[in-house]
Amino acid sequence: MRKLALNNEILLTVDKPVRYLGNEINAVYKDPESVDIRFAMCFPDVYEIGMSYLGIQILYDLLNARDDVFCERVYSPWTDLDRIMEERHIPLFALESQDPVKDFDFLGITIQYEMCYTNILRILDLSGIPLLASERGEDVPIVIGGGPCTYNPEPIADFFDLFYLGEGETVYGALLDCYKANKAAGGSRQDFLLKAAFIPGIYVPSLYEPSYNDDGTLAAFIPLAEGVPARIERQVVKDLDSVIYPEKPIVPFMKITQDRIVLEIMRGCIRGCRFCQAGMVYRPDRQRSVKYLIDHALAMIKSTGQEEISLSSLSSSDYAELGTLLNELIDICEKERINISLPSLRIDEFSLDIMSKVQDVRKSSLTFAPEAGTQRMRDVINKGINEEEIMKGSGDAFRGGWNRVKLYFMLGLPTETEEDVKGIAQLADKVARNFYDIPREERKGNKRVEIVVSTSFFVPKPFTPFQWVRQARSEELMDKRYILSSEIKAQLNHRSIKYNWHDFELTKLEGLFARGDRRIATLLLEAYRNGCRFDAWTDKFNEEGWEKALADTGTDLDFYIYRERPVDELLPWDFIDLGVSRKFLGREYELAKQAIVTPNCRDKCSGCGCASYGTGVCMKGRGASE
Amino acid sequence: MKIRIKFSKKGTVRYIGHLDIMRYFQKAIRRSGLDIAYTNGFHKHQILSFAAPLGVGLESSGEYMDAEFNSFPGPEAVCASLNKEMAEGIEILSAIQLPDTAKNAMSQVAAADYIVRFPFWEGLQEDLERFLALESIVVSKTTKNGETEIDIRPIIYEMKITELPGSIDSAALGVDVPEGAEASYGGIFMKLSSGSRANLKPELVLNTFAAGCGHTAGEFSSLTERLEMYAEVGGRLVPLSEAF
Ligand code: SF4
Ligand code: SF4
Numbered sequence: 001m002r003k004l005a006l007n008n009e010i011l012l013t014v015d016k017p018v019r020y021l022g023n024e025i026n027a028v029y030k031d032p033e034s035v036d037i038r039f040a041m042c043f044p045d046v047y048e049i050g051m052s053y054l055g056i057q058i059l060y061d062l063l064n065a066r067d068d069v070f071c072e073r074v075y076s077p078w079t080d081l082d083r084i085m086e087e088r089h090i091p092l093f094a095l096e097s098q099d100p101v102k103d104f105d106f107l108g109i110t111i112q113y114e115m116c117y118t119n120i121l122r123i124l125d126l127s128g129i130p131l132l133a134s135e136r137g138e139d140v141p142i143v144i145g146g147g148p149c150t151y152n153p154e155p156i157a158d159f160f161d162l163f164y165l166g167e168g169e170t171v172y173g174a175l176l177d178c179y180k181a182n183k184a185a186g187g188s189r190q191d192f193l194l195k196a197a198f199i200p201g202i203y204v205p206s207l208y209e210p211s212y213n214d215d216g217t218l219a220a221f222i223p224l225a226e227g228v229p230a231r232i233e234r235q236v237v238k239d240l241d242s243v244i245y246p247e248k249p250i251v252p253f254m255k256i257t258q259d260r261i262v263l264e265i266m267r268g269c270i271r272g273c274r275f276c277q278a279g280m281v282y283r284p285d286r287q288r289s290v291k292y293l294i295d296h297a298l299a300m301i302k303s304t305g306q307e308e309i310s311l312s313s314l315s316s317s318d319y320a321e322l323g324t325l326l327n328e329l330i331d332i333c334e335k336e337r338i339n340i341s342l343p344s345l346r347i348d349e350f351s352l353d354i355m356s357k358v359q360d361v362r363k364s365s366l367t368f369a370p371e372a373g374t375q376r377m378r379d380v381i382n383k384g385i386n387e388e389e390i391m392k393g394s395g396d397a398f399r400g401g402w403n404r405v406k407l408y409f410m411l412g413l414p415t416e417t418e419e420d421v422k423g424i425a426q427l428a429d430k431v432a433r434n435f436y437d438i439p440r441e442e443r444k445g446n447k448r449v450e451i452v453v454s455t456s457f458f459v460p461k462p463f464t465p466f467q468w469v470r471q472a473r474s475e476e477l478m479d480k481r482y483i484l485s486s487e488i489k490a491q492l493n494h495r496s497i498k499y500n501w502h503d504f505e506l507t508k509l510e511g512l513f514a515r516g517d518r519r520i521a522t523l524l525l526e527a528y529r530n531g532c533r534f535d536a537w538t539d540k541f542n543e544e545g546w547e548k549a550l551a552d553t554g555t556d557l558d559f560y561i562y563r564e565r566p567v568d569e570l571l572p573w574d575f576i577d578l579g580v581s582r583k584f585l586g587r588e589y590e591l592a593k594q595a596i597v598t599p600n601c602r603d604k605c606s607g608c609g610c611a612s613y614g615t616g617v618c619m620k621g622r623g624a625s626e
Numbered sequence: 627m628k629i630r631i632k633f634s635k636k637g638t639v640r641y642i643g644h645l646d647i648m649r650y651f652q653k654a655i656r657r658s659g660l661d662i663a664y665t666n667g668f669h670k671h672q673i674l675s676f677a678a679p680l681g682v683g684l685e686s687s688g689e690y691m692d693a694e695f696n697s698f699p700g701p702e703a704v705c706a707s708l709n710k711e712m713a714e715g716i717e718i719l720s721a722i723q724l725p726d727t728a729k730n731a732m733s734q735v736a737a738a739d740y741i742v743r744f745p746f747w748e749g750l751q752e753d754l755e756r757f758l759a760l761e762s763i764v765v766s767k768t769t770k771n772g773e774t775e776i777d778i779r780p781i782i783y784e785m786k787i788t789e790l791p792g793s794i795d796s797a798a799l800g801v802d803v804p805e806g807a808e809a810s811y812g813g814i815f816m817k818l819s820s821g822s823r824a825n826l827k828p829e830l831v832l833n834t835f836a837a838g839c840g841h842t843a844g845e846f847s848s849l850t851e852r853l854e855m856y857a858e859v860g861g862r863l864v865p866l867s868e869a870f
Contacts, residue, residue, distance in 0.1 A: 012682065302657065360668040
């Protein structure tokens with residue numbers, strides 16, 4: 001029998017022991033003695049969340065493709081096991097070998113959302129790795145951070161030995177070679193970090209030092225070692241067809257959040273919505289070929305036996321050959337009796353036709369994300385969707401037999417007025433009227449429509465045109481939510497409209513971590529000591545622990561989030577060369593204030609700076625401007 | 627056509643629950659390319675049913691599922707195709723074609739054999755004889771409708787000390803055996819009523835037996851394995867693989 005890190009009694013005590021077993025179909029096993037590098041790849045949340053994330057699977061295959069590397073997976077133990085591990089001093093282990101993480105060469109942590117920061121500290125602590133990088137010796141793994149949150153790594157910079165800025169397919173090879181060479185030459189941890197700092201895209205926080213002005217703003221950010229680059233360039237894959245993509249993804253035993261084959265059709269997004277960090281940090285838009293995608297879909301169907309396949313991208317409707325791809329995929333899936341799920345499609349005639357082929361219309365609902373209730377507000381955020389399109393899309397859908405619609409909005413956007421908030425309710429009501437205006441026999445006999453309005457709270461993010469704006473305070477957000485729910489009740493069709501909202505407790509912390517600097521590390525440590533864990537889980541969120549930590553560390557929220565920043569202020573993330581220029585972001589911010597929209601990358605290049613990567617939509621040769 | 631498949635589940639996979647095992651087999655059958663039948667409707671499902679759920683933590687060498695196939699390539703071919711797709715610890719043991727009139731395994735199950743391995747105490751042999759000599763053994767059982775009392779003696783069909791195959795070590799047993807305690811480990815074989823009429827779990831029998839002798843089952847690590855499942859045919863218990 002394979003060995004397990006946890007004994008029988010523990011496995012029978014904890015909820016869902018299957019989380020901790022490994023041994024899934026397509027998991028990779030190697031003899032640890034036969035490799036030079038042992039890599040623990042971690043998603044700092046529970047198994048079913050972490051396993052649903054495509055990026056880990058890509059890196060897992062990429063690293064394991066090398067004979068000299070054995071890459072294994074690590075997830076956060078759920079709170080029941082966490083307690084047991086702490087009480088009995090059981091070190092955190094990797095799923096495949098069940099060996100302690102502490103014995104690995106690397107611990108790579110993917111950071112997808114800010115509210116996992118205390119879980120990162122927990123992972124380090126349970127592994128027996130000192131929380132602060134400065135206190136780590138030769139006997140613990142090199143801790144690497146990657147993922148979208150690393151585009152402002154400063155709040156967590158003290159906890160990482162290095163960050164990998166950009167897409168994993170690019171420089172991992174160079175990093176691992178560098179590690180091996182250093183080890184062979186008898187070099188120390190410090191020697192390796194110094195060498196790694198010269199690899200493009202690698203940021204070693206201990207080799208840089210921030211200094212601050214009297215008012216608390218950043219004065220300078222200076223490399224401490226000779227020749228270390230002052231700016232770190234985000235790494236981007238030029239040709240998505242040329243890089244590895246899973247052909248044999250792991251098939252978990254337990255039901256996970258994303259319990260299906262995931263086919264990543266493209267990266268980046270042409271739209272440039274001004275609130276959206278993903279739309280900026282994954283530029284430029286690059287697409288895979290239909291052939292590549294179909295080949296991989298077939299391979300994954302065969303190797304997994306999954307019953308469902310899903311297309312993954314920021315905006316699938318913008319995939320240039322969507323029709324060809326879907327028709328081929330539908331043929332395959334009918335033959336193989338596989339369901340297709342199509343998230344992030346814009347609702348138009350084409351997609352309704354496709355959706356009615358792949359989903360049970362009576363059971364499915366349609367999703368629109370207008371994000372704002374009035375045209376003015378939508379122009380401010382550059383959300384290229386207007387009321388006419390929503391009415392046309394929903395009208396077509398109602399005639400096609402759908403009678404459930406979800407509408408997503410944000411509250412707390414810059415320049416938002418009461419009218420904009422009320423506009424959300426009015427828009428929802430118009431969609432309902434649209435339904436009732438259609439004669440019953442034309443809407444496939446449906447009697448009632450069900451409209452679900454969901455709002456989340458806007459959080460300004462680095463590398464967006466709104467990186468300078470003041471974030472709305474909790475009280476303001478509460479007001480807005482109240483105004484909206486009253487306005488919904490005042491609508492003619494209020495009985496057909498349901499209102500869901502996200503909690504706002506997390507919003508301020510999310511904002512603080514998104515735009516914080518290195519000094520925020522103290523707060524994180526304090527909150528962690530107060531027992532804060534799994535902050536993204538509403539029922540685990542420990543408000544008291546956070547409030548106490550905020551007070552005890554004297555963290556100044558007015559400074560970090562409730563302040564409009566001058567556009568010439570040095571920002572903590574300015575040392576990162578993301579491709580998108582500060583000049584472009586500033587220009588977009590000005591246009592936002594005037595509610596002027598910017599065309600998408602396919603219609604016209606707006607000279608954001610990403611053309612320097614020399615790939616994707618930027619190379620389509622329309623009149624570029626700068 | 628109806629195919630009855632027998633499989634074993636040993637080692638780390640014993641911590642995988644019944645629902646997950648069902649999902650696992652659906653995917654494995656897809657990967658194997660076997661010609662299984664699907665239901666009609668928008669979302670199509672394989673026609674597949676399991677004899678009886680196995681508790682988390684138990685091993686088994688006698689699990690059954692019934693599947694509807696469109697074409698049957700023969701027992702060896704089915705075993706080979708499926709075994710190629712198995713995770714470590716799960717093995718397909720046999721596949722037989724049932725007559726179309728056969729009832730499904732779930733409704734047939736009437737009894738099951740188990741072996742429970744745990745450290746024996748002194749005098750266990752005599753304790754067991756005394757236990758079995760009892761005319762009734764009443765225990766309280768929590769059900770959906772609260773506590774009820776049942777007499778388990780008539781549904782214990784057989785119970786005896788049995789040989790343990792090979793030596794006992796922690797890894798083979800899958801439980802933590804304290805240093806030096808290996809020698810004390812022994813096995814008890816049980817044939818118990820199972821299925822919809824009266825489902826008796828081996829833990830309950832062991833706990834009741836241990837408690838009656840002044841021991842608690844909680845004080846030692848045990849490992850239970852289901853060995854076989856039976857149907858009642860003409861008043862006799864017949865293994866499910868032969869019950870048609
Ligand atoms: S469409 Fe807009 S919101 Fe969606 S990913 Fe693209 S930029 Fe972001
Ligand atoms: S350079 Fe132009 S086309 Fe390329 S991502 Fe930027 S705006 Fe879009």
